[in-house]
Amino acid sequence: MANWKHKIDISGILHNEEEYPTIEEKGAELSKRIRGFVRFDSYPELEDIADEFEGVDEVEWFDNILDSLYDWGDTTLPPFDAWPRNKLCWINTF
Numbered sequence: 456m457a458n459w460k461h462k463i464d465i466s467g468i469l470h471n472e473e474e475y476p477t478i479e480e481k482g483a484e485l486s487k488r489i490r491g492f493v494r495f496d497s498y499p500e501l502e503d504i505a506d507e508f509e510g511v512d513e514v515e516w517f518d519n520i521l522d523s524l525y526d527w528g529d530t531t532l533p534p535f536d537a538w539p540r541n542k543l544c545w546i547n548t549f
Contacts, residue, residue, distance in 0.1 A: 457545075458537075458541045459544060459545040460544065461493065463489075468484050478511055478517045479511065482510070485505075486506070486508040507520045527544070528542070528543055528546045529543070
């Protein structure tokens with residue numbers, strides 16, 4: 456297990472079909488959650504991910520954006536020789 460600098464819980468969005476029944480609604484809420492999570496001047500690539508979620512309308516596109524979010528969170532942070540590894544953000548999906 457890594458040491459995580461940030462943690463964000465998106466499980467309530469991904470697994471809540473009653474409140475977020477469509478990909479568009481899930482994407483809009485994920486965008487909103489990401490925008491309230493951290494300042495973009497620290498993580499400009501996260502703003503791009505939030506923008507993508509805001510306009511998503513296809514399942515495959517949604518999955519690709521989600522993969523980008525996971526990749527962003529899995530960024531290794533210094534010191535790079537530390538164990539366990541230091542990572543940017545734990546993204547809780549369950």
